[in-house]
Amino acid sequence: MESILSKYIKVSPNEVKVWFKAASVGDFHENGGACVKYRDKQIAVFNFKRKGQWFACQNLCPHKMEMVLSRGMLGDENGIPKIACPMHKKTFSLETGENLNGDLDAIATYPVKIENDFVYIGFSE
Amino acid sequence: MKTIIVVGNGMVGYKFCEKFISKKGSENYKLIVFGEEPRPAYDRVHLSEFFENEDAKALELAPVSWYVDNNIDLITNERVTDIHRSGKTITTAKEREFSYDYLVLATGSVPFVPPIKGVEKEGVFVYRTIEDLEGMLAYAAKLKKTKPNAKAAVLGGGLLGLEAGKAVMDMGLEPHVVEFAPKLMPRQLDSRSSKVLQLKLESIGINIHLSKATNQILGNGTITGMEFGEDDTLNVDMLVVSAGIRPRDEIAKTCDLEMGVRGGIVVNNKMQTSDEAIYAIGEVALYNQMIYGLVAPGYEMAEVAAEHILGKDTVMSSEIDMSTKLKLIGVDVASFGEPFMPAAKGHSILFEDKTKSLYKRINVSHDGKKLLGGILVGDATDYNMLHQIYLNGMAIPENPEDLIIGARGEGGASFGSAMDLPDTAQICSCENVTKGTICGVIENGSCENFAEVAKCTKASTSCGGCKPMVVDLVNETLKSLGKEVKNSVCEHFDYTRQELYGIIKVKRLTSFDETLDACGKGDGCEVCKPVVAAIFASLYMDTANKEDVIQDSNDKFLANIQRNGTYSVVPRIPGGEITPEKLIIIGEVGKKYNLYTKITGGQRIDLFGAELNDLPAIWKELIDGGFESGHAYGKALRTVKSCVGSTWCRYGLDESVSFAIELEERYKGLRSPHKLKGGVSGCIRECAEARGKDFGVIAVEGGWNLYVCGNGGATPKHALLLTEKVDNETCIKYLDRFLMYYIRTAAPLMRTAAWLDKLEGGMEQLKKIVVKDSLNIADELEREMQFLVDAYECEWKQAIENENTKKRFNHFVNSDDRDDNLVFVPMREQKMPEHWGN
Numbered sequence: 001m002e003s004i005l006s007k008y009i010k011v012s013p014n015e016v017k018v019w020f021k022a023a024s025v026g027d028f029h030e031n032g033g034a035c036v037k038y039r040d041k042q043i044a045v046f047n048f049k050r051k052g053q054w055f056a057c058q059n060l061c062p063h064k065m066e067m068v069l070s071r072g073m074l075g076d077e078n079g080i081p082k083i084a085c086p087m088h089k090k091t092f093s094l095e096t097g098e099n100l101n102g103d104l105d106a107i108a109t110y111p112v113k114i115e116n117d118f119v120y121i122g123f124s125e
Numbered sequence: 126m127k128t129i130i131v132v133g134n135g136m137v138g139y140k141f142c143e144k145f146i147s148k149k150g151s152e153n154y155k156l157i158v159f160g161e162e163p164r165p166a167y168d169r170v171h172l173s174e175f176f177e178n179e180d181a182k183a184l185e186l187a188p189v190s191w192y193v194d195n196n197i198d199l200i201t202n203e204r205v206t207d208i209h210r211s212g213k214t215i216t217t218a219k220e221r222e223f224s225y226d227y228l229v230l231a232t233g234s235v236p237f238v239p240p241i242k243g244v245e246k247e248g249v250f251v252y253r254t255i256e257d258l259e260g261m262l263a264y265a266a267k268l269k270k271t272k273p274n275a276k277a278a279v280l281g282g283g284l285l286g287l288e289a290g291k292a293v294m295d296m297g298l299e300p301h302v303v304e305f306a307p308k309l310m311p312r313q314l315d316s317r318s319s320k321v322l323q324l325k326l327e328s329i330g331i332n333i334h335l336s337k338a339t340n341q342i343l344g345n346g347t348i349t350g351m352e353f354g355e356d357d358t359l360n361v362d363m364l365v366v367s368a369g370i371r372p373r374d375e376i377a378k379t380c381d382l383e384m385g386v387r388g389g390i391v392v393n394n395k396m397q398t399s400d401e402a403i404y405a406i407g408e409v410a411l412y413n414q415m416i417y418g419l420v421a422p423g424y425e426m427a428e429v430a431a432e433h434i435l436g437k438d439t440v441m442s443s444e445i446d447m448s449t450k451l452k453l454i455g456v457d458v459a460s461f462g463e464p465f466m467p468a469a470k471g472h473s474i475l476f477e478d479k480t481k482s483l484y485k486r487i488n489v490s491h492d493g494k495k496l497l498g499g500i501l502v503g504d505a506t507d508y509n510m511l512h513q514i515y516l517n518g519m520a521i522p523e524n525p526e527d528l529i530i531g532a533r534g535e536g537g538a539s540f541g542s543a544m545d546l547p548d549t550a551q552i553c554s555c556e557n558v559t560k561g562t563i564c565g566v567i568e569n570g571s572c573e574n575f576a577e578v579a580k581c582t583k584a585s586t587s588c589g590g591c592k593p594m595v596v597d598l599v600n601e602t603l604k605s606l607g608k609e610v611k612n613s614v615c616e617h618f619d620y621t622r623q624e625l626y627g628i629i630k631v632k633r634l635t636s637f638d639e640t641l642d643a644c645g646k647g648d649g650c651e652v653c654k655p656v657v658a659a660i661f662a663s664l665y666m667d668t669a670n671k672e673d674v675i676q677d678s679n680d681k682f683l684a685n686i687q688r689n690g691t692y693s694v695v696p697r698i699p700g701g702e703i704t705p706e707k708l709i710i711i712g713e714v715g716k717k718y719n720l721y722t723k724i725t726g727g728q729r730i731d732l733f734g735a736e737l738n739d740l741p742a743i744w745k746e747l748i749d750g751g752f753e754s755g756h757a758y759g760k761a762l763r764t765v766k767s768c769v770g771s772t773w774c775r776y777g778l779d780e781s782v783s784f785a786i787e788l789e790e791r792y793k794g795l796r797s798p799h800k801l802k803g804g805v806s807g808c809i810r811e812c813a814e815a816r817g818k819d820f821g822v823i824a825v826e827g828g829w830n831l832y833v834c835g836n837g838g839a840t841p842k843h844a845l846l847l848t849e850k851v852d853n854e855t856c857i858k859y860l861d862r863f864l865m866y867y868i869r870t871a872a873p874l875m876r877t878a879a880w881l882d883k884l885e886g887g888m889e890q891l892k893k894i895v896v897k898d899s900l901n902i903a904d905e906l907e908r909e910m911q912f913l914v915d916a917y918e919c920e921w922k923q924a925i926e927n928e929n930t931k932k933r934f935n936h937f938v939n940s941d942d943r944d945d946n947l948v949f950v951p952m953r954e955q956k957m958p959e960h961w962g963n
Binding site: 004022023027028029030031032034035036037042045048050051060064066067068071072073074075076077078079081082084086087089091 | 616617637638641647648649650651653654655673674675677678681682686688689690737932933936937938939940942944946
């Protein structure tokens with residue numbers, strides 16, 4: 001299990017080496033999420049239309065190690081954009097990856113950019 | 126600047142000052158207050174507490190500095206002796222002269238000392254002032270040195286007399302209470318309650334002597350006893366006279382103000398005496414030909430006089446509430462309204478238990494609708510509530526006796542909490558503070574506890590009788606605020622589910638964003654989104670496909686997410702009836718997609734381990750085979766379980782399967798605050814376990830019995846009988862109303878049993894609403910339900926027929942690959958997810 005988790009490490013915008021062209025904007029539900037496959041990784045990508053922002057994080061919920069975060073619900077807690085895991089409603093900040101309602105390890109977040117109606121996710125490798 | 130002279134610095138005189146300076150316009154007046162006692166005003170109501178701590182300061186209403194700070198001249202130790210009305214001046218015992226524009230007489234009363242021979246002897250006291258008490262204490266101490274078993278009598282078995290009885294007992298003297306009337310507290314209690322009180326007092330060592338007219342006080346210079354009649358004497362070493370009060374009205378006699386025949390200065394309803402520049406308030410004032418010896422009317426008089434001087438036309442209530450509650454030597458005694466009621470006005474309900482020193486009496490109007498008064502001895506816990514019910518003319522239970530002996534069978538009190546009172550209900554009658562005011566200061570955040578509320582509103586700062594009720598209100602309001610954080614849906618909606626339901630319905634809101642913009646804030650969250658989604662479903666029969674991003678985890682994919690992120694599939698099998706052909710279809714699907722299959726508790730078949738990608742294909746095959754969504758994933762109607770009924774069973778009284786199918790078909794897809802389950806049994810053997818469901822129907826001789834609000838689960842509850850022996854049509858009619866009312870009013874994730882617990886009036890109330898249509902909403906409820914029934918669509922059919930909807934079942938947005946993280950292990954010829962590692 002540890003090995004799966006170790007695949008996901010937070011990438012800051014200045015660390016991006018690869019902008020992966022994931023899918024067209026239209027493939028993502030407004031205010032919803034979808035899962036992007038990049039090599040052996042699963043990345044949850046969210047089109048937070050209400051905030052006018054896009055976010056990306058690991059699809060793996062660190063609680064029970066299931067690949068489900070992209071199927072969760074978006075929301076905010078005091079303005080902090082968050083994703084709630086569909087399994088047990090563990091919530092994570094989409095900005096810092098921090099677990100907002102518990103003391104789970106932070107999830108890895110990734111930069112997202114939109115160019116020519118395409119969604120790109122930033123990776124460091 | 127005009128001058129107001131207040132003569133008297135007792136509780137009412139002080140209250141006048143306090144009220145006056147708090148009013149607008151009072152800055153144009155100068156207040157001069159005269160008190161003849163050496164100290165500023167103190168709390169006489171709690172005088173007996175002086176024995177417990179001997180701390181005069183603790184009884185003080187306000188320190189001397191309060192008068193200074195508020196620019197009031199307080200002149201203590203100086204008695205006002207004359208009023209010169211023509212020149213508007215007064216003179217004092219120190220022969221000083223002061224001018225006034227308004228004069229307020231608050232000289233109070235003096236203890237009434239009956240003209241008994243020998244009453245001037247040493248050892249005879251009155252019970253009124255701190256000085257009186259100090260005198261008694263000193264005398265008692267001296268007595269005990271020479272005579273350890275000294276006895277003390279109290280003349281007067283009224284309220285104050287019994288207090289004095291406690292006082293002398295606390296001084297270590299053997300207490301005797303002597304009363305002229307044949308009962309204790311003759312003004313407040315009837316004979317029975319008086320007897321209960323007497324027995325109780327005697328049991329704790331207070332000797333009671335009733336029907337005793339004291340002829341003379343015996344002793345040579347110092348009291349040694351009391352003589353009642355020939356050969357009827359009582360040896361005592363001290364006597365405390367507590368035989369009532371007389372207004373201190375000498376000063377009015379010096380200036381020819383109109384007086385009552387038996388004393389008291391006559392006032393009108395503005396508290397003006399026969400000289401309109403002179404007011405009289407408190408126990409010196411004769412209002413409605415009565416002297417009121419209670420704090421509350423005194424305070425009201427202070428308020429009226431203060432307002433009137435400032436030009437307002439406030440007037441005194443025409444009827445003065447004489448209700449009282451006190452704790453006498455550990456015994457609760459209370460009376461309210463009309464304690465003794467003539468039979469012509471209504472009937473009385475009495476409860477007496479001498480072994481527990483309990484007595485309760487309520488007087489109820491002939492039509493049984495109004496509480497007119499009552500008496501409580503031994504347990505006055507319910508006094509505040511009863512008093513409020515009386516004051517506010519609130520409706521009383523159908524069986525009024527429930528008010529004093531509790532509702533039988535259900536264990537609960539028959540009236541709700543203080544929170545049920547109207548906002549206008551006067552909680553603190555001394556300070557005239559309403560429930561609205563008390564709750565208001567908590568709700569607006571200015572107070573956070575009882576102490577702050579008391580300080581800010583003055584509630585229960587006087588007699589303290591309302592303190593339990595104020596504490597209740599404070600706690601309940603705080604709870605409701607704390608709960609409101611819980612009750613209000615979440616940080617994004619400051620409303621309860623019921624309120625939100627109403628708003629969405631009235632404003633015809635149809636999307637989550639629209640709802641947030643209309644009545645919420647922020648971006649929503651995993652709590653409010655499903656709540657709003659469910660409300661849309663309950664109002665418009667929106668399926669989960671319409672706005673999938675606000676659906677809860679399971680609704681979003683129309684399947685139950687399982688331990689490893691795979692899903693389970695449950696096709697509807699109404700009433701548990703299924704043909705062999707359909708069983709085969711389910712079997713084929715299970716085999717094809719390698720699913721674990723199990724019979725559920727709701728008489729259907731669950732197929733586990735379906736991968737997200739496969740869900741649309743699985744459901745296409747099921748739908749093609751004639752199945753529909755079973756809504757096992759939703760807070761919605763799940764199943765209506767049935768026994769085989771009269772169709773096959775030799776005991777069955779009716780066709781339970783047919784009716785179960787009819788009900789399940791009717792309510793399928795119905796979204797609600799929590800899941801809903803039903804059951805139909807063909808006879809009282811109850812093989813369908815219908816009474817363990819949110820609604821259960823059982824066939825009996827003559828029709829169906831309908832039970833509601835049961836459930837299994839963590840706290841099993843049997844459903845309760847809503848109606849008996851009804852036909853199918855009536856049963857459905859009541860079910861429509863019941864379910865719709867539940868959907869309208871329940872909190873999120875609150876099942877019917879918990880909802881009923883919270884429903885004011887419980888099952889009886891629910892019966893009234895559903896069966897008798899007491900709220901006059903039955904038509905509306907039935908219409909709303911019929912709309913939902915007609916608007917039903919299978920959401921899985923919708924989902925697979927729409928290419929766009931189908932896309933959300935792809936695990937990856939950029940690949941047709943499956944989730945490679947899934948691991949299954951074998952288990953008894955089937956499969957299961959690998960155990961969680963942590």
